[in-house]
Amino acid sequence: MNDLAPLLTPEGRALLDAVRGTAPADELAVATRLRRDHPAGLVSAALGQARLRQRAEAKFGAEDARRMFFTPNGVEQSTRASVAAYRAGRMKELGVTAVADLCCGIGGDAVALARAGIRVLAVDRDPLTAAAARANAEALGLTGLIDVREADVTEVDTDGYDAVFVDPARRGGRGRVFDPEAYSPPLSWAVAAALKAPHAALKVAPGIPHEAIPAQAGAEWISDGGDVKEAVLWFGGSTRNDVRATLLPGPRTLLGTGLPNPAVRPLGRYLYEPDGAVIRAHLVAEVAQELDGGLVDETIAYVTADALRPTPYATAYEITDQLPFNVKKLKALLREREVGILTVKKRGSAVEPEELRRKVLPKAQGPHSATVFLTRVAGAPTMLVGAPAPTATAAGGS
Structure with a gap:
């Protein structure tokens, strides 16, 4: 079509x-x-x-999705509605009243901004995509706040808007683009556009190297339901040099304090798996300090501690066994414990979880469940056996 x-x-x-x-x-x-x-x-x-x-229902919810208009790329590349609403809320808190949404796609972010009461100029150079954005503004009753323009974003005058939002295309003919200068438009152009406005937010891939983040920007990694969705570079106001991880729903935000890397310590009773946004933001040290814990290995983002403390920024597991990597020993242990449901996680191991699960648990052997971590402890390949701690999902944080 x-x-x-x-x-x-x-x-x-x-x-x-x-x-x-x-x-x-x-x-x-x-x-x-x-x-x-x-x-x-x-x-x-x-x-x-x-x-x-x-x-699109998974991103936009059934009520909106059944009224909106989509393109195949639009469904794939649109921001999840919960993330867009959070970001729009931050814009509102910064006092933004009018945003130039450059590379607007089918209008998901423009919709969230408009619903926050912000006036939006939504720009996309693709005729079909711009038509979808225009149709969505109408379908959701937001034409009074969203002005859709089919144009090249590099030629748009953003004077008169107190914020710029840029979501450059990060896919090419061969799939995902990892080099920020290969974005369309390039990150350097987006940064230049951001610096012309009092406030700006640039959506980038969550895997962006920290050294590629401009000195004028703060960086925020956002996860939703435990899945890392995006990173945002914020310009203007007091956001400069901020590093934060935000977890949705909530939101719960962990702000970086510049702590050095945590020390490696002996394995304690509990293992904490930080949220992906925390890891991407390089804020594992802040979580380790909150938990009075340390790392199991200097290169692995698992935190270990002796006490169980509720935190929204990491999932806690109670560890019952620590084994050197040995498939036969693990299989025997699981048989002895009558484990029939096995979850395998890995960090710092080349072994594929599903491959190991097939080897050690070819069929259900009992009524119990267990979690196995394939990792390194103090440099040695190790298997840790345990189960989710009962209070791991308790609320907390800011």
Whole structure:
């Protein structure tokens, strides 16, 4: 589909209602029936849009997704609604009233900003993508706050806007792009655009090297439900040089304090697995200090401690056994403990978790469960056996 216009007509909207929720197995029969009374191309477009809406529910929720319009790339690359809403909230707290959203895609971030009461200029150079953003502003009743413009972002005048938001494309013909200067537009251009405004936020890949972060920016890594979703470079106000990890839902934010790397210490009773945003932000030391713990190995982001302390920034496991890497010994131990459900995690090990699970637990052997960590302890390949601590999800933090 390279034109949304037919779907925005009364006939197109009626077809979208008619095909809502169509299962893949039923598409051929539904298409055959509808083509008796409607153009074949319009029926195909409606079914394609229905599939995209179903995929988009995970990011946007069913209520919004069933009203919005998507492109395949738009579904894949859009910000999750919870993350966009959090970021828009931060903009609101900074006093931002008008944002130039450059590389707006299908408008997910513009929607979140508008719902926070912020006026948005949403710009994208792709005609279909800009059309989707415009249709979404209308579908969600936000046309009074979102002005969509089809243009090259490098040619847009952002004067009159007190903030700039840039979400450059990080995918090319061969997949993900890891070099920030290979983004479209490049990170250097986005930084220059950011520095022209009182406030700015640049969305970047969470794997961005810390040395690539501009000196004028603060950096924030955001996870949602334990999955790291993005990093944001913040410009303006008091955000300069801030390093933070934010966990959603919540939000709970851990602010860096410049601590040195934690010391390595003997394995304690508990092992803490920091949230991915904490690890990406290089804030494991702050978590270790909160837990009065240390690292199991100087190169591994597992924290160990003797006491169980609730923290939102790490998941706690009670360790019952520490073994040198030995598949036969692990298999015997699991059989002895009557373990039938096994979770395998790894950090600093080349062994694939599913491969090990098949070797040591080819079939259910009992009613109990266990978690095995493949890692290094003080430099030695090690297997740690344990289970989630009962209070690991207790609330805390800021």
